Amino acid sequence: MKKESVINDNPVCQIRMQAISDTMSILSGKWKFHILGTLIEGNKLGFMDLLREIEGIGSKMLSKELQDLECNHLISRTVKDTKPITVKYAITKHGATLSPLIEELAKWGVAYRKSVHG
Amino acid sequence: MKKESVINDNPVCQIRMQAISDTMSILSGKWKFHILGTLIEGNKLGFMDLLREIEGIGSKMLSKELQDLECNHLISRTVKDTKPITVKYAITKHGATLSPLIEELAKWGVAYRKSVHG
DNA sequence: GAAAGTGGTTTCCTCTAAGAAACTACCTTG
DNA sequence: CAAGGTAGTTTCTTAGAGGAAACCACTTTC
16 A cells, blocks of 8 residues: 555645745745835835845845835835936835734744854 | 945844844745644654655755754654664754744735735 | 665756846936 | 946856755565
């Protein structure tokens, strides 16, 4: 008798796993949380603002990550017709729903650090 | 006057960001959540069990990810002196503290799917 | 003694994430 | 007209993540 999957071979688990994969794929990469976190704190920021706020990121990565986040409707990009034109990035209502998740991530990270050193 | 970071240039944000980076680094990779999720459901599983449960993973990746998780004390590995020897992987108390986080990830993923299709 | 199960390691390969640096284009201020 | 600000794009390169397949050692069952 060949053994087969028993735990993960049920619809509830499958949907759960899929949901987790979805979330992680949307938030993948080194910078997504940094960008989202910064936009949640300081609402409406320009490209150069973000470049300054997020230490270490380069313009290429920032540009790409912003596009990803915009595609997934987590942030908005609005071009103001000023001179010179300026662009403002902001978190969307949808993006704001990530707050509890980001909160959990931060909380766990802090607790982990304490448990290792403390 | 040169502009500088204002939002992220304060200790609270720095610690937050660091904590998030820590968490993400510990849980990085394609399989960590799948492994943890599976071990939370079915407590105490062998290597081959996990290989069967986690669809798509190969033995090399499983081996590596299990080592990572064990190093970070999120799972335990105990060798039973049976014949043939068997190895049991289980979630630790520490690893179990990830449950709320995993819960949030799944919740958000499900909600996201609904908001896109619904 | 061959097949199948235990728990992995090793080798080789590919693809992508990420970063550095240069460049575009347009505008304003000194 | 040079310097510096706006918002990015392009090119080149490298490190690492991930996967397929073969292999090892040991044991039990058919």
